[in-house]
Amino acid sequence: MKRIIVTALAILLSVAYTFAQKQGTILYENTINIHKNLSPEQQALKAMIPETTTQNFQFIFNEKFGCFKSAPSQKPKGIMIQMGGGDSKTWFNFEKNVFRKYIELDNELFHSETKIEKITDAKPTGKTKSILNYKCEEYKSEDGAYSFWVTKELPSYISPLAPMFLEGAILAIENDMLSYKAVSISEDFDEKELKAVQSEEITAEQFQDLQEEKLSEMKAMRGKVIKN
Amino acid sequence: MQLTIKNISKTYPNGVKALNNLNLSIGSGMFGLLGPNGAGKSSLMRTIATLQDPDEGIISFNGIDVLKEKDAVKNILGYLPQEFGVYPRISAQELLNHFAVLKGIHAASERKEMVQFLLNQVNLFKDRKKSVHTFSGGMKQRFGIALALLGKPELIIVDEPTAGLDPAERNRFNNLLSEISEDKVVILSTHIVDDVKDLCNDMAIINNGEVLVNGRPSDLITELNGKIWEKRISKQEMEEYKASYQLITSHLNEGKPLIHVLQEENPHNGFEKVNPDLEDVYFSAIK
Numbered sequence: 001m002k003r004i005i006v007t008a009l010a011i012l013l014s015v016a017y018t019f020a021q022k023q024g025t026i027l028y029e030n031t032i033n034i035h036k037n038l039s040p041e042q043q044a045l046k047a048m049i050p051e052t053t054t055q056n057f058q059f060i061f062n063e064k065f066g067c068f069k070s071a072p073s074q075k076p077k078g079i080m081i082q083m084g085g086g087d088s089k090t091w092f093n094f095e096k097n098v099f100r101k102y103i104e105l106d107n108e109l110f111h112s113e114t115k116i117e118k119i120t121d122a123k124p125t126g127k128t129k130s131i132l133n134y135k136c137e138e139y140k141s142e143d144g145a146y147s148f149w150v151t152k153e154l155p156s157y158i159s160p161l162a163p164m165f166l167e168g169a170i171l172a173i174e175n176d177m178l179s180y181k182a183v184s185i186s187e188d189f190d191e192k193e194l195k196a197v198q199s200e201e202i203t204a205e206q207f208q209d210l211q212e213e214k215l216s217e218m219k220a221m222r223g224k225v226i227k228n
Numbered sequence: 229m230q231l232t233i234k235n236i237s238k239t240y241p242n243g244v245k246a247l248n249n250l251n252l253s254i255g256s257g258m259f260g261l262l263g264p265n266g267a268g269k270s271s272l273m274r275t276i277a278t279l280q281d282p283d284e285g286i287i288s289f290n291g292i293d294v295l296k297e298k299d300a301v302k303n304i305l306g307y308l309p310q311e312f313g314v315y316p317r318i319s320a321q322e323l324l325n326h327f328a329v330l331k332g333i334h335a336a337s338e339r340k341e342m343v344q345f346l347l348n349q350v351n352l353f354k355d356r357k358k359s360v361h362t363f364s365g366g367m368k369q370r371f372g373i374a375l376a377l378l379g380k381p382e383l384i385i386v387d388e389p390t391a392g393l394d395p396a397e398r399n400r401f402n403n404l405l406s407e408i409s410e411d412k413v414v415i416l417s418t419h420i421v422d423d424v425k426d427l428c429n430d431m432a433i434i435n436n437g438e439v440l441v442n443g444r445p446s447d448l449i450t451e452l453n454g455k456i457w458e459k460r461i462s463k464q465e466m467e468e469y470k471a472s473y474q475l476i477t478s479h480l481n482e483g484k485p486l487i488h489v490l491q492e493e494n495p496h497n498g499f500e501k502v503n504p505d506l507e508d509v510y511f512s513a514i515k
Contacts, residue, residue, distance in 0.1 A: 034330060041313025047277035047385075048307055048378070049330045050299060 021154060023062035024187040026171070027071060028160045028180045030055050036177045057180070059158055065194040066092035066099075068160060090162050091196055092116070094155075099162050102199055103210050109199035112207035116157055118165045122148055131171040132185050139166055147174040229256045229290055229382060229413050231276070236285030238271055238437070246271035247282060248437035258409040260424030260431035260445070261417040262510055268437035269417040270310070273387045276415070277307045289383055289413070306376030306384040308369070310391070314360040320371055321347060321356040324378070331379045346374040350404060366397025373404055384414045390423055402427055425506040433513045440513040445506055452504035452512065457489050459499045476511040 035051045056071035069089035091100045091111075100111040121142040128137050129149065136149035154169035160180040161173055171182040202210070231254040238247040246268045263269050274280045276287060278298045287294035294301050314323060321343060328339045347353040350370040355363070360371055369389050376384055386405065390398045405416065406427055416427060424431050425445060432442040441448060456476075461469055466485055469475055473489040480486070488502070489495060490512045 039313045041311060044274075044277075044279065044307060044309030044312060045327070045330075047279050047309075048302055048305055048376070048381075049327075050302055050332060 021185075021187060023189055024185060025061075025189050026059045026158065026169075026182050027184040028057045028059065029183045030057055030160070030178065030180050032178045033176065056183075057160060059160060060189045060193045061092070061094075061155070061158065062189060062191075062194060064093070064095050065196075066094065066157065067193045068092075068162065069193070089193075091194075092157060092162075093196070094157055100196065100199075101162070101207065102197060103207060103214060105210055105214055109197060110202045110207065110210060111197075111199045112202055112204050114163055114204065116165055117163070118156070118167060119163075122146070122164075122166060132182055134169075134171060136171055137168075145175055148172070149174075229411075230254070231289045231383060231413050231415075232287070233272075233276070234286045236272070236275060236282045236287065238275065238280070238282045246437050247275070247285075250285070250434070250437060250439055252432055252439060252442065254413055254415065254430065256411065256413055257429045258405065258414045258416055258427050260428035261415055261434065262419065262421065262424050262431060263434040264419055264514060267419075267435045269419075269434060270387055271437070272434070273307075273385050273415070273417050276383075277305060277385055278302075301383075303379065304382045306378070306381035308372040308376045308384075308386040308389055310387050312372055312375065314368075316361050317359055319357045320352055320360050320363070323360055324371075324374055327375055328378050333379060342378065346377055349377070349407075350374045351400070364397065366393050366401055369393065369397075369401050370404060373401075373408065377408065382412055384408065384412055385417070386414065387417045388419070389416070390418065390420060398423075421507045421510050433510055435514045441509065445509070448509045449504050449506060452490070452508055454501065455490055455492055456502050456504040456508050457491055457495050457499035458486065458502040459489075459497075460484050460486050474512075474515070476515055477507060 031052050031054045033052050034049055035046050038045060038049075057068060058071045060067045060069075067089055089102060091102070093099070094116075097116045098113045099116055100113050102109055102111045104110075122139040123142075125138045125140050128135060130136065131149055131151070134151040134153050136151045139148040139150055140146070141148075148164070148166055148170050149172035150166045150168040150170055152168040154171075156168050157165060158169035159165050160170060164170065164173075170180075173180045231252075233250060233252040233254075236247050236250045237245070239245045248268075250268070250272065261269050261272065271280070275282050276294065278294065278301050281295065289301070289304070292300050292304070318326070324343045324346065325339060328343060333339045333342065344353070347356050350373050352367060352370055352374065355367065360368065363371060372389070373386070376386070389405070390401055393401060402423060405414065408414065409427075416423065418424060428445060430443070431445055431448070433440045460481065461484070463485060466478070469487060469489075473495060474491060475487055476490050477488040478485050488508055489499065490508070494501070
């Protein structure tokens with residue numbers, strides 16, 4: 001009987017522990033396959049260009065807010081490819097169930113707010129694997145190109161690729177051209193990162209226009225840009 | 229600096245044997261790889277550039293195993309392929325900067341300096357704000373050289389760079405190649421004999437995936453001394469001379485064929501001994 005109680009307590013503690021993590025920082029490794037992003041006419045350039053580049057990002061969260069941004073002091077392995085129109089972060093307000101993407105243009109910061117909504121076209125495949133000791137289930141996008149590894153042991157608003165949200169935290173995304181994988185998780189978090197930055201709110205359409213403007217500017221000034 | 233190619237063979241799935249136990253040793257300077265279309269030049273270039281694997285053989289460059297250490301090769305290789313894609317509406321300067329980022333040159337100041345230096349070197353600085361897709365053939369090839377020179381490569385491969393260029397552009401381009409070949413291994417793959425004659429201190433002639441001749445152009449020419457005989461003939465006589473002599477070249481001169489034959493002894497019959505040139509070397513090798 002004592003053994004049963006101890007075991008039950010252990011299971012309860014374990015469950016309590018995993019569900020208790022409602023704050024912390026997840027470090028993601030993002031790998032982009034540059035060769036797969038070259039056009040058919042540019043295939044010969046593979047001879048001079050590294051195949052992949054790796055950068056780290058972090059998802060910082062507590063019960064109310066979250067923030068996804070590039071990890072500080074991380075030098076990219078290979079080259080730096082900026083995504084989504086710059087190095088701006090994504091901010092999440094879980095109480096209001098929205099996230100904000102920021103964009104800076106001519107030293108002015110703008111943001112657009114979008115509802116956190118679960119995507120419905122990705123379906124579970126029945127496959128599972130463990131990432132950082134979290135049991136993850138595989139979801140495949142409708143076209144089969146993306147695999148999402150999702151754990152229900154962490155809050156469902158955690159995603160390295162907003163607005164892609166599923167029935168649990170996304171700890172890995174696998175695709176031919178790009179991938180994200182959670183490589184560490186801790187309970188530490190930097191509270192000031194969770195504060196919304198002062199910025200002007202614009203509509204989603206205006207944001208897209210600014211993003212396109214910024215993308216063409218960056219294409220001209222900094223090189224390859226991949227939109228997320 | 230030394231590029232060593234040992235026993236390289238490649239057969240494509242359709243059965244074409246592109247490279248057949250090919251061996252070459254290439255030192256600093258400009259190396260000419262001469263051969264007719266389909267000789268295996270591009271297959272060899274693509275193999276050295278790590279874009280395709282051979283079925284067997286070894287390639288090494290200054291201690292790097294080219295076929296196994298592909299990432300290391302990317303750091304020291306500059307490659308000007310026969311075609312490279314450009315983006316419309318992006319200027320030469322922006323595009324070069326873009327590829328510098330892809331090449332892994334992170335520091336913005338270093339990148340800016342390098343892009344400006346290269347645009348100057350290939351004489352495109354004044355055209356830096358024009359879109360590359362509006363460039364002439366020669367300008368595109370010079371831009372391609374700037375692209376190949378990003379990251380200060382030690383091994384540069386240029387594949388048929390002067391095909392389709394007018395004489396002035398070709399001359400300008402060849403001068404540029406000559407400038408960049410100091411302290412580097414530059415492999416010039418071409419079927420244009422004059423390009424090799426003008427530029428290269430070492431060369432090989434390949435055909436059917438095999439090395440037929442390898443050496444300094446001047447040495448290879450010397451080997452033919454006293455063996456090249458020239459005669460002006462009529463067009464009607466051509467077939468008869470082809471059947472009777474080892475005819476290696478035939479050019480029209482003042483509307484009449486001027487033929488060169490390879491023969492140890494004087495063929496008499498109106499032939500005159502002439503000084504051989506690289507074209508004689510080339511055609512005597514591939515015939």
